[in-house]
Amino acid sequence: MFQARIYVTLKQGILDPQGKAVKGGLANMGYQGVADVRVGKFLVLTLDSPDRQQAEQSVREMCDRLLANPVIEDYTFELQEV
């Protein structure tokens, strides 16, 4: 079994209203030093795969096809055997 930790973030330059709202909330609470907030998704996926190479290929495919929106999002992932 492999565990993939997948990080999906908005591409640079894409407006992040959720991040902006969080930044505003923090500023209202007194955290003035926060210069920027970006909000993304974090997925932990456990999958059955015969080897690491195949697991990596599957995760990449799943990200491209379902987990991330390639138009506005980037993703990275780490894979470890569990």
Place this chain on the structure above:
Amino acid sequence: MFQARIYVTLKQGILDPQGKAVKGGLANMGYQGVADVRVGKFLVLTLDSPDRQQAEQSVREMCDRLLANPVIEDYTFELQEV
């Protein structure tokens, strides 16, 4: 300036309907080997702070007070100077 990479996840044992939906979607697309999916949040926060210790304390406070729901979520973060 410090950059905090914050990972917010549902606590173990808390039902994750979004993860379940993603798992179902992947199964429908033919990815039968996916045993489990958990969906969380990933935040990248840039903050101005005189030193690492203070930055760490601020981030911990922000997580406790706004970024994570301590009742059902856990969080971890990494801090690096930028």
